Amino acid sequence: MSLAIFRLASTLLLSVLSAQSFAADDAWLMLQKTAYAARELNYQGVFAYQNGKQTRSVQITHMNRDGQEMTRNLVLDASLQAKQPREVFSQGNDILIVSPKNESNNTSTVVIEKRRGQNLFPAMLPTDLQALKTSYTTRVLATEMVAGRGTQVIELIANDSYRYSYKIWADAEFGLLLKMTLLDSNKQTVEQIEFTQLSMLNSRDVNWFQPKIDVKKNYVTDISTPVSHVDTNWIVAELPTGYVKVDHVILNLPGKSTPVDQMIFSDGIASVSLFIEPISKAVRPKTGHMVIGSTNICANVTDGYQITVVGEVPAATVLQIAKAVTFKKQTASK
Amino acid sequence: MKNQLSAFMDGELSIEESAHLITSAKTGGELKNCWAQYHIIGDALRGDVGLGGVNMHYDFTSRVMTALELEPTVLASKLAATPKFASQKTAYKTSTKLWSVAASVAAVMFVGVMVFQQQFSQPETLSPVEIAQSVPTEYLQAHQAAAPSSAAYYIQNASFAETKK
Known part of the structure; x- marks a missing residue:
């Protein structure tokens, strides 16, 4: 009796599972x-x-x-x-x-x-x-x-x-x-x-x-935005799960005297841009976080560089990427 | 002045009229930049620049370098830089191309020095400012232009343009 119930139950469960998948x-x-x-x-x-x-x-x-x-x-x-x-x-x-x-x-x-x-x-x-x-x-x-x-x-x-x-x-x-x-x-x-x-x-x-x-x-x-694909010494140590780097370019943004590194990360549909540039003398560095609709923007300063992260993703994603940026020290032998 | 520069580049200005332009292009930073920009715009319009996002500065520099190698008369630019230039101008009537090369090199070097100085200067100790105080539209636009999927990009560009008015 109990076996029959178990069988029935497992059959039902299986059919539910397969229906779900x-x-x-x-x-x-x-x-x-x-x-x-x-x-x-x-x-x-x-x-x-x-x-x-x-x-x-x-x-x-x-x-x-x-x-x-x-x-x-x-x-x-x-x-x-x-x-x-x-x-x-x-x-x-x-x-x-x-x-x-x-x-x-x-x-x-x-x-x-x-x-x-x-x-x-x-x-x-x-x-x-x-x-x-x-x-x-x-x-x-x-x-x-x-x-x-x-x-x-x-x-x-x-x-x-x-x-x-x-x-x-x-x-x-x-x-x-x-x-x-x-x-x-x-x-x-x-x-x-x-x-x-x-x-x-x-x-x-x-x-x-x-x-x-x-x-x-x-x-x-x-x-104003010529781009090139480059190698870099910048590393993002821990990307949020599921995101991979899909591109890396150097571009000239309007109003910037030096070129800006831009890395683009995507999980297949959502994407995030990471911008890195040396902090110039005349400009006050920016820090903090802001949100416009679905777009989260976060700014940070690392080793004298301005880090800006922008994406149609939750705040946690831009914050983690901004935090994870480090500069790889060049080795002398290279 | 910029209009004259443009006319000069198009060959619509006589060499006599352009002497002062060349002088100020050599000394003045703005006109020097203009010179380089006009060349880049001209190249872009003539289709020298591919649709696929080409590093224009790199190409620009390398083209100038190639042009330099093909022009063994670089020394003349030194000569031209002397105050005697005005009296010798007839000698250059036939070599405006040389001028274009020399000025391009000057402009590229100028930009190069700027970049160099920026990169090696010590970061200032100006206190950071909250990003929320102004929308960083340049980053937003660059992001939207590069994102693999984007609903926003051309649309937000337009609306930012509107708020700027």
Whole structure:
């Protein structure tokens, strides 16, 4: 009798377990579909982004023509009325930003910035989700409507306090990410981005893929942030779990007389930048911590160097990285 | 002055008109920097700079060095630096390229010295200031530009631009 109950219980337990792991696999599969959908589908829409007190609407047009991705993001703000919209174009791994000069009201100058590729909304998820599996667990939640479309809500739950959790609304039909929120450890929303309008494109016309050039205006290329990949003597002894260094560059920031080291760490979706620069005579070093929406910033001084850590991650992550920076003494034999 | 410099670089200024420009570009720090910047901007617009984030300063310097090796007449820049320059200017009518090389070297060396001095100066004992007192937009923008995934980056750039007005 008791054996039979045990058998029944273990069978039930097994089926519950396998159902759970099936659900988890299911969620990862859905996220995989979401990651590809943003890159492979042709769509046009408007999305709203909110971080802290800042909100912004952006019109996006995305097309994948024979494997070549083309995106135009048009920022819907005052610059539209000024007849010099701020536009972001990306093709493959290249990003080109065309915007009115921001340091004065001199609207006759237009700055063209070139950047390397990034996962921009709605392609927020990497296509390789493997890295995420060590730091997050998934859960499939209810279905909801977003921008007039049915979605499946999936939660990417942080395994520790070094990252936010993500809630993802994926289009029930196409898998496209329609909405995403970042949640802190108290389940409070710290950042949100969502489509308010969306339609799928059928045409192959690419006339939209060009900046609005006004011949009367002066176009300049922004050269303030040239970058190079480098080796360094700076070490971050103990990175928060799950984060790896994905890049290291040296760049010239506006208003800085010396180049700044920038290291970028990522856990697959969340990322943190570490900036290191010698403290110059005229500038007072900065210390302390501040938060803007989902962004935590922390400053510290180490061996006469200014350390600044910035990321869309909890305070614990930027604080730990700032604390862990050390300078490797060069050995004479080297 | 900067406009004249630009015109000079485009070859729109006669050598007679540009003599004073060259003199002040050699002595004045701002004009010297301008000179270098104009060259960099010009190069960028002509597409000498790749989209993939190229170390422009490195390229710039190495190109200048290569140009120097190809120009065996570097000594002339020494000569040109003498006060007699005005009377000898006809000799340089045909060698504006040399000027561009010399000025570029001067600018690069100037920047190099600045960097050197900064790096080896003792850190000042100015007391630290709380970072919360002002939003470090330059770091935010650099982070958003480099982060592998970013929702914020071009959007926040725009809004910061707005608050600056």
